[in-house]
Amino acid sequence: MNIKGVLGAGAIMLAGVAVSCASQAATYAYVSNADSQDISVFSLDKSSGSLAAVETVAVAGTVMPMTFSPDHLRLYAGLRSKPYRVVSFAVNPLDGRLIELGRAPLVDSMAYVSTDATGRYLFSASYGGNLLAVNRIGSDGVVGEVRQTVNTGPMAHAIRSAPDNRYVFASVLGSDAWLRLKFDASNGQLTADAAPAYSLPPKSGPRHFVFSADHRFTYLIDELDGKLHVLAFDSSRDTVKLVQTVSILPPDFSGDKPWGADLHLTPDGHFLYASERTSSTLAAYKVSAASGELTRIGTYQTEKQPRGFNIDPSGKYLLAVGQLSTNLSAYRIDRKTGALSALGQYPVGKGANWIEIVEFEGTNVN
Template sequence: MKITLTRCTQLSLLLLSTCAGAAQAATYAYVSNADSADISVFRLDEASGALTPVQTLGVGGTVMPLALSPDKHHLYAGLRSKPYQVLSLAINPADGRLTQRQAAPLAESMAYISTDNTGRWLFSASYGGNQLAINAINPEGLAGEVRQVIKTGPMAHAIRSAPDNRYVFASVLGADAWLRLRLDAKTGQLAQDKAPAYALPEKSGPRHFVFSPDKRFVYLIDELDGKLHVLAFNQDKDTVKPVQRVSILPADFTGDKPWGADVHVTPDGHFLFASERTSSTLAAFRVDKKSGQLTRIGTWPTEKQPRGFNIDPSGNYLLAVGQLSPQMSVYRIDKTTGSLKSLGQYPVGKGANWIEMVKY
């Protein structure tokens, strides 16, 4: 039986959790497991970094991209097996458990999903369908119908809104382009610029990207050449200028082809991490907060083929999964040096590929 939680019920649970005090604060990690068609839920001990299994939720399909609603009430999960769907999963802040509330069609098999800053619109990027799309999200936080589909060059890979929510940016791997699209936040319609916001070198293969916490820079990882781009972001014009291009490959890299995957910045903006799948490593960089430039700290081995990782909201821990590994690694981030210390490994499902984290 499917349980329906109203927005009031969710708010009440959140208030109860908040009133329990700092001692009851909790951080939860959500891992999508494509091949076992489920999502693993863990509670993170904020003092030790230890994980406690909370739930394994079967979703009935190849689950890959995940996205949190801005209000932290819902987790959205994209299914890349037919029928292509986005699931709206309510999060219980008292224990982190998920309850499926609604399933809605996606326009294609989507490699990436995210929401705008208001939580009214769900964006998606299709690698195989060469397109971007928008689904509406209703006032109850449930993703619904597809509102718009926009054709792109080959292999659209990621899509995120700008900090001001006026524009949306998208990476198109096969076109070596980072697109800018104006967002009408009232209607949920996107209008693409004629020229890319940033044109990359041929066969770079732009993949995932993040904005710095202070909104002054964009960090864009390539899939095909093992590079990471630092772009200065003009907050008034929503434009970028290249600042730096660095390698994410380990010094002893011996693979035939680089295979960049994911990138994240610590909440304080001091450190950046990137994953590389051929070498199964995590690269760490110190961020110069004035210039945005990166200085290499080191490289750490991690789970095999690390498609996804994430950093907890405190910035103390990094969690990483590998698509060819049955476990997830937890690391403590040294707040002074940015180095990683392995704390342990925990079983996850098959084909683990994405991690989202939330703190209540």
């Protein structure tokens, strides 16, 4: 994102204050630590992949899911301990530090948060409450009141808008369903389809999903059966078709049961990675641009119980954390093969589970 485009060349708005800046890119990573109830902030050196600690921000709650506003100037963090809240932060592009702007109610303990493409609404999914919700986001980028709740089957797990913002999709682990809901961006209202967009085999446990860079495919990871699905989505006909199902498990998997967690595509769409918590591994795949199909590249050991990881906007680095580890692992992504090479480990808080990464241009003070 080029922040000079927010207010014109040489200026940005941070928590209502205009800040002057010159042109130099900076990348920051944010790790939510549920058990220590804080967020670890790092700066990422794009030339080497090394990280430097910036600050640790206490949030006074079990912080887990996070997401950026579309302009990346706000970070939203969901608290899964009572009182259930979402915390709105301003992100300082000059140094990556967070400034808390406000807290708003969430209807339940929410496993996932995301925004619509306009940045005017926050979506959330409740695993324990079996529902989806919509909160309003003000013109200042601060989350406000709950506008709507939608009941689902058991264990709603993730919710994201389609790239064109016409529909919102949600995975419901307990009913093995990937739902589609019509979205009205003028008022933030969701209207669920009568039937799921895609029904998975029993006890699959659909969890997280991502859309391909060209918007033609969706990649959906299961929590319970160790599988990853490639779905073709025809936006003109609004139809979904299964293309491929692959395993995320390592060849020598010996655990009692699979425990899929997270998945991410590189920004160019060439490679996809998925985490599996029982084996504490990352599975890497090459993506076919033509068919969307996946070819396994390899399996990589990572932090224990890797619930969350992410890829930086340049597509050069992958950062992973584990809920049973107090370290973050950094990897370099081979741009030709997709293979991962370990770069180093960095201390984080307890119960680390989620990573968001942002890149700004124009971040040096004049």
